[in-house]
Each structure stands twice: as C-alpha cells, then as structure tokens.
Amino acid sequence: MTSGRRVLRVASGQGFWGDDLEAPVRQVEGGPIDYLMLDYLAEVTMSIMRKQQGRDPEAGYARDFVALMERIFPACVTKGIRVVTNAGGVNPRGCAQALIGAARRAGVAARVALVTGDDLMDRLDALLAAGHPLANMETGAGLETIRDRVRSANAYLGARPIVEALSHQPHVVVTGRASDAALTYAPMIHEFGWKWDDHDRISSGVVAGHINECGAQSTGGNSMPEWWTVPDLATVGFPIIEAEPSGEFVVTKHPGSGGRVDRRTVTEQLVYEIGDPKRYITPDAVADFTTIGLEEIGPDRVRVRGVKGTPPPDHLKVSVAYQNGWKAVGTLTYTWPDAAEKARAAARVLRERLDRLGLRFEAVRTELVGWDSTHGHLVGEPPADLPEVQLRVGVRSQDQAPVERFTREMVPLVLTGPPSATGYAGARARVQEIMAYWPALIPRDLVESALRVEVITA
Amino acid sequence: MARLRLVHLAHARSGDKGDTANVGLIAYDPAHYGILREHVTAARVKAHFGGIVRGNVERFELPNLHALNFLLHGALDGGGTVSLMSDAQGKVMSTALLRMEIDVPDDVARAAQGMGLAPRGTA
Numbered sequence: 001m002t003s004g005r006r007v008l009r010v011a012s013g014q015g016f017w018g019d020d021l022e023a024p025v026r027q028v029e030g031g032p033i034d035y036l037m038l039d040y041l042a043e044v045t046m047s048i049m050r051k052q053q054g055r056d057p058e059a060g061y062a063r064d065f066v067a068l069m070e071r072i073f074p075a076c077v078t079k080g081i082r083v084v085t086n087a088g089g090v091n092p093r094g095c096a097q098a099l100i101g102a103a104r105r106a107g108v109a110a111r112v113a114l115v116t117g118d119d120l121m122d123r124l125d126a127l128l129a130a131g132h133p134l135a136n137m138e139t140g141a142g143l144e145t146i147r148d149r150v151r152s153a154n155a156y157l158g159a160r161p162i163v164e165a166l167s168h169q170p171h172v173v174v175t176g177r178a179s180d181a182a183l184t185y186a187p188m189i190h191e192f193g194w195k196w197d198d199h200d201r202i203s204s205g206v207v208a209g210h211i212n213e214c215g216a217q218s219t220g221g222n223s224m225p226e227w228w229t230v231p232d233l234a235t236v237g238f239p240i241i242e243a244e245p246s247g248e249f250v251v252t253k254h255p256g257s258g259g260r261v262d263r264r265t266v267t268e269q270l271v272y273e274i275g276d277p278k279r280y281i282t283p284d285a286v287a288d289f290t291t292i293g294l295e296e297i298g299p300d301r302v303r304v305r306g307v308k309g310t311p312p313p314d315h316l317k318v319s320v321a322y323q324n325g326w327k328a329v330g331t332l333t334y335t336w337p338d339a340a341e342k343a344r345a346a347a348r349v350l351r352e353r354l355d356r357l358g359l360r361f362e363a364v365r366t367e368l369v370g371w372d373s374t375h376g377h378l379v380g381e382p383p384a385d386l387p388e389v390q391l392r393v394g395v396r397s398q399d400q401a402p403v404e405r406f407t408r409e410m411v412p413l414v415l416t417g418p419p420s421a422t423g424y425a426g427a428r429a430r431v432q433e434i435m436a437y438w439p440a441l442i443p444r445d446l447v448e449s450a451l452r453v454e455v456i457t458a
Numbered sequence: 459m460a461r462l463r464l465v466h467l468a469h470a471r472s473g474d475k476g477d478t479a480n481v482g483l484i485a486y487d488p489a490h491y492g493i494l495r496e497h498v499t500a501a502r503v504k505a506h507f508g509g510i511v512r513g514n515v516e517r518f519e520l521p522n523l524h525a526l527n528f529l530l531h532g533a534l535d536g537g538g539t540v541s542l543m544s545d546a547q548g549k550v551m552s553t554a555l556l557r558m559e560i561d562v563p564d565d566v567a568r569a570a571q572g573m574g575l576a577p578r579g580t581a
Contacts (some may be wrong), residue, residue, distance in 0.1 A: 043476075044539050138476050217471075224469035224552075225486065228576045264469065264484070267523045271482020276519050277527055290520050324540060363535065365542035374543040374555045376510045394542030436540050437476060456519035 008191050008243045010184050010208070014038040014085075015215025015238075017045050017062050022217060023238045030254035033240060034191075037077070037183040038065060039213050045175060046200035047321030047435035048153040049089035058098075061093030066098045069172070073106040076171060083172040084162060084183045090152055093178045094115055096456050099172060103458040110394055110458045113165035115175040117451035120153040120318060120442070127442070134318060134440040144438060149179040151325040151435060155447040156317045158222065158283025159205075160196075165453045181209025182286060184241060189284075192245045192406050196284070203287035203309025204247035206280065211251055211269055211304075212239050218269035219300075220259030232258030237300075245377045248305045250297065261300040283444070285309040300386040308405060312359055315441040324436035325362070326403040329394040330410035330429035331369070335420045340382035342367055342418040343391035349417050350393060353409055357403040390423070396434070459549075460567035461559045464573040470493060470552035473532065474517055478513075479539035479548030480556050484525040491524040497560040503528055505556045528555070 011033040013024030017040040027036055040062040053060030065087035069076075076083060088095040103110035105342040120127065124147070127134065134153075134202055143150070163186050165173045175183075185205025189192065194201045202235035211218045218239045220230040236258025242250040251266055253259060270289060275279055277289035288387035293306035334342040347366045354364070367373035367389035371382045382389070394408045410427040463481070464470075469489050472481040483498060485491040500517040507515070513531030520527060534548055535541040545551065556574070 007507075043474075047539075138478075149512055222471070222545050224471075224574070228580045266469040267484050267525060268469065269484070270478075270523060271484065271520070271527055272471050273475060273480055274482070274527060275480065275518075277518050290522055292522055294523070327540075327542060329534060331540065363542055365535065367544055369544065374550050377508060377556065378506075378510075378554055378557050394543065396540070434539055436536070437538055439476060447521065 005207060006244065008188060009033045010033070010035045010039055010187055010212065010241045010243060011211035011255070012038060012184070012215050012239045015213060015217060016040065016042055019215050021064065021068065023418070024068055024233065025072060026254070026257065027238055028075050028079070030237070030257060031080055031193040034137060034186040036083045037212060038083065038087060039180045039271050040065065040085065040181055041177060042436055043319065043437045044321060046090055046152045046154055046319060050321065051435070053091055058094055060309070061089040061095035062087040064258065065091050066095070067097055069134050070102040070106050073103055073108045073110060075111065077108045082187070084187060085173070086175045086178045088176045090119065090154070090173045090176065092174050092228065096174045096212050099174065100456055100458045108458070110172065110275070110388035111168070111170040112456045113170035113173045113452065114454050114456060115157070115161040115165055115169050115178065115300060116175065117161070117447065118157050118176040118178070118409045120155060124150065124153055127446070133422065134442065134443060135440040137183045137441065141225060143320065143438070146322045146438065150321060151321050153318060154321045155442060156193040156319065157285060157451070158312070159189055160448070161451045161453055165191045166190040168453070168455045168456060179282055180213035181206050182284065184209035184285070188243045197224035199285045199309040199311055200307060201247035204249065204304070204307040206282050206287040206309070207289070207304060207307050208241040208243060208249050209293055210280070211266060212241055214269060214272060215239070216259060216271065218266055219253050219261050220265050223260065223265045223268055224349055225264045230260050247307065248303065250301055251304060263296050263302060265295050266302045268296060270318055281313060283312055285312050315443060316444045316447050318440040320438035320440055321435045322438055324434045325396060325398040326393060326400045326431055327396040327434055328403050328407050328429035328454055329429045330390060330407065330432050332391045332410060332421045333388060333420070333423035334391060334418070335388045336385065338384070339370055339386045339389045340371060341428065346391055346413050346417045346421065347393060348408060350413060354406065356404060359404060359405055361395045361397045363396040365394045400431065407431060459561045460564050461580040462567050464498065464560065465469060465556035465557050466570040467573070468556070469574065470556055472499065472548050472550065474537060474547040474568035476535050477532055478549045479533040481524050481528045481530065482524065482525055483528065483555060488524045488578045493560070493566065494526055495519065495563055498526060498558070500528070503555065503558070506531070507554070510554070512528055516564065
C-alpha cells in the first residue's frame with residue numbers, strides 16, 4: 001500500500017456545494033498535485049439533496065460535480081490525479097453512474113470506487129427498536145419525537161472506507177456523507193501506510209483536512225488582516241497540502257495564483273467552526289488543536305507540525321434532517337428622509353395587519369438591512385439622515401397557511417403604508433419548507449459493519 | 459489606559475454548529491494575546507452581546523495560535539435553515555465581537571491605532 005512517497009500533494013477544489021466552479025480546474029492545470037479533494041456537503045445539504053431526489057429519483061447528488069469531471073477527467077487521468085469526493089450526497093450510486101457517463105463522453109476509461117452504507121434512512125425504525133435513541137446532541141430529545149418528519153439520516157463516515165476504496169486504484173472515489181476532513185487525510189493514510197492507532201499522524205492529517213475543507217478560506221478568501229492587500233482574489237488559489245510521511249505538512253497554493261497563505265490566513269481557518277480545541281472529534285482521531293505549530297517558511301508557505309491526538313470515540317455522528325415548519329422572508333426598501341423611521345412604522349403596520357388576520361407565528365423577526373441586521377442593538381439608533389434602509393421581515397410557523405398569507409401582506413405596504421417604499425419585487429416572499437438539523441450519535445460498529453466499497457468501470 | 463475596540467487588536471472568523479455560533483478571535487500581535495486573554499472573558503463577551511446570545515458563552519484558549527475560541531449558544535434563532543436572521547449561520551458574528559471595547563495600556567493603543575480598518579480609497 002505504501003508507495004514510498006516523500007511528499008503527497010492533496011489539493012482542495014471545492015469547499016461547499018456552490019463554491020467557485022473554476023477552482024478545481026485551476027488546481028488540476030496550475031501545477032503538480034496528486035489528489036484533488038472536493039467537499040460538497042454541509043449540515044443541511046443532505047436534506048436539500050433528498051428533496052431533489054423526491055422530485056427525481058435519479059437526483060440527490062451534486063450534479064455540477066459530474067459536469068466538472070467531464071471537463072477535467074482527461075487531465076486527471078493523464079496526470080495521475082485521483083479525485084476524492086463526497087459529491088454522492090444521498091445518492092452516491094446515482095452519482096457514480098452519472099460519472100461513468102461523464103467519463104465516456106470525455107473519452108477516458110475510468111475506474112470509480114463507490115462507498116455506500118452511510119445512509120441510515122431505511123434502518124431508522126430498526127435502530128430505534130433496538131434501543132438506540134438517536135437523541136439530539138443539543139437538546140437530548142429522542143428521535144422518536146420527530147420520527148415521522150425525518151427526511152434524511154446519514155452517519156458521518158471517516159477515512160476507513162475511503163482508504164479501502166483507494167486500495168482498488170480508482171481514478172475517483174465517490175462517497176455519501178463522508179466527513180469533510182477525511183477526504184483530505186484518507187489519501188495520506190493510504191499512501192503513507194499510517195496505522196489506525198497512530199493518533200498523532202492521523203490527527204495531523206485531520207488538521208490538514210480542516211485547512212482544506214473550506215477551500216479558499218485558508219488562502220486569503222474571507223480573510224480580515226489587511227484584506228485590501230490580498231492579491232488577485234479573482235483567481236484565488238485554493239489550498240494544497242504538501243503532506244509528509246511524518247505527519248508534518250506545508251500549506252500552500254499554486255505559484256502565480258491569487259490569494260495569500262500565511263500564519264494569519266491559516267489560523268483563521270483553524271478556528272473556523274470548532275468547539276473545544278483540545279477535542280476536535282473525527283471518526284478517526286480526536287485532534288488537539290492547541291498542539292498545532294505554525295511557521296511561515298516562505299512566500300505562501302506555512303509549515304504545520306507538532307499535532308497530537310487521541311483515539312476516536314466509539315460513536316459516529318449522525319446527521320438527521322427533518323421537516324420543522326415553514327418560513328418566509330420579505331424585503332422593502334425605504335429612502336431618505338426618515339428612512340429608518342418609515343421602515344419601522346411599516347413593520348408596525350404589518351404586524352397589526354397580521355394580528356388582525358389572527359395569524360399566529362412561532363417567530364416574527366424584523367431587521368433593518370443597512371443598519372442593524374447583523375450587529376443588532378450593538379449599533380445603537382440610526383442617524384436621521386440615513387440615505388436608505390431595507391426592511392426585512394421574516395416569519396416562521398409549524399403551519400404553512402399563515403406563512404402563505406404573510407407573503408401577500410408585505411407588497412401592499414408600498415401603497416398602503418408609510419411613504420417612499422420601493423424594491424417590492426423582494427416583498428413577495430417565497431414560502432420555504434424548513435428542513436432542520438438533528439445531530440445524533442450511533443455506535444460506530446452498527447455503521448461500519450454495513451459499509452460497502454465497490455468499483456465501477458467505464 | 460485607553461479604551462480600544464477589539465478590531466484594532468485582533469481579527470476573527472465565525473461560523474455555526476446548529477444554534478451555536480463560534481467566534482475565533484486572533485491577536486494581530488502575538489504579544490497582545492495576553493491582553494485578549496485577560497480582558498475578553500466569557501462573561502464580558504456574554505455582556506457585550508446581551509440579548510443577541512440567549513444561551514451561555516464558553517471560552518477556550520489556543521495560546522499556540524494566539525487565539526481564543528468562543529461558543530455563543532442560542533445565538534442563531536434555531537440555527538441554519540430554521541433561523542429568520544440575515545446572518546443565519548453566524549458568518550459575521552466575528553465582526554460584532556470586534557466592536558467590543560477593552561482597556562489597554564496607552565502604548566498598546568498607540569501601536570494598534572488604525573489596525574484592522576482599510577485606509578480610505580484603497581479598495
């Protein structure tokens with residue numbers, strides 16, 4: 001399994017479903033890389049994909065991944081770049097089959113390794129009956145309280161099935177809900193032959209995965225320090241991890257690409273969406289982020305060393321999405337003079353009309369975009385000469401009907417409320433079904449015993 | 459001593475896990491990490507956000523990165539897809555924290571002057 005490589009280049013090409021479509025192309029064409037990891041899944045992505053699959057049984061995965069592969073398949077095969085992705089979403093098999101079609105159209109003979117077994121939807125009742133409550137990690141409530149509203153349930157897989165998939169020498173590994181970081185460190189475990197109880201090296205891989213998993217967020221995108229000096233964000237280079245067998249690695253990007261890699265840009269990503277930094281839990285190790293050592297060793301090069309870790313827990317995290325009511329958000333723009341006062345007066349009129357209609361909501365939220373919508377009361381009272389402000393009103397209910405009616409109540413304010421309102425295209429709010437996130441835990445052997453790796457060829 | 463907004467001493471990034479926002483606060487100058495650690499306590503952060511954070515605030519230290527990590531529980535109106543907030547995923551909670559003021563020695567305030575804000579007309 002070990003190839004004796006000294007440096008393994010694992011490039012990040014997508015940080016979420018909807019990320020820069022050209023980034024993976026730049027990674028493949030901009031210089032040498034060994035692996036391209038494409039992360040498509042966030043907390044609620046699975047439920048969106050499930051919704052799409054409900055309308056079309058062939059759907060349920062990141063379709064733009066297939067279109068992307070059709071473009072880069074020839075280059076990947078020629079250059080020996082392997083792609084590892086969780087683009088499979090709730091339909092990894094459909095994704096793999098579509099990928100085979102893309103390979104044929106691109107004229108390459110591709111081997112695709114498919115990982116299945118993360119999808120627990122069909123096993124939920126059996127799991128509950130067997131005494132696994134799948135309780136919400138935040139509230140403690142048992143899953144049975146929302147069982148009839150569950151739309152998707154997937155275990156976060158670690159690197160083990162991906163490493164097994166890589167042993168079949170595929171061009172692409174497609175998974176469902178593999179954890180984001182595992183897409184980066186599974187190739188390291190495969191190539192360097194790291195042992196599963198080598199918690200420090202695997203934790204180092206986990207840190208590399210965390211740096212890779214949000215794309216350009218570690219290479220100058222969304223970076224505060226002297227943001228106006230970050231070069232050429234139009235062609236921002238996504239991160240590349242130059243991993244070494246010891247676990248140490250260098251974070252960099254292709255020469256000539258835009259963006260920036262330094263201690264600050266990497267640190268910003270390291271603290272992104274973490275909890276207790278001493279216990280960054282993954283299915284393969286618990287990494288201690290307080291042991292991370294960073295050193296700038298050259299232009300756009302940061303060395304990471306010293307990472308320590310401990311064994312992974314006996315449970316895997318499960319991501320459940322369930323229907324939890326309806327919501328809608330409408331907007332109207334009010335202008336000087338008295339922009340903020342008019343917007344607030346309009347909100348009062350709207351609220352009174354909703355009350356008179358007898359509509360009940362579990363929440364109604366009013367924000368003034370351009371004044372307090374993100375910093376709330378911290379900004380104090382708006383100045384009298386504020387040139388304009390956007391009134392933004394959102395409502396939420398377990399019932400669809402009051403939310404539907406709300407969407408008809410904002411537009412009339414243009415002619416029936418305070419003066420100088422415009423932008424009413426945004427006032428006709430769209431009703432959205434809410435898919436809420438339910439994090440739970442499951443004993444890992446119940447998932448791992450059902451995992452399957454297969455190879456499909458074009 | 460001088461009052462100084464955190465924006466001049468630190469940069470930050472925030473995100474979400476369910477209904478909890480996390481804000482990582484990173485000292486521009488490693489020498490100022492100690493000032494952050496002393497003044498930007500969980501209690502001060504909770505008081506700063508007031509009604510914006512309905513639950514408690516937890517703080518973790520990352521001295522190796524000259525950074526503090528805050529968990530703001532109950533800050534996202536139910537979180538992600540449920541929330542009616544513009545900032546439903548807490549992406550800019552980071553900047554709301556940077557509004558906070560702390561007392562720092564005069565020389566620190568002088569050294570930090572202008573940090574964190576773009577000069578006019580540069581972008």
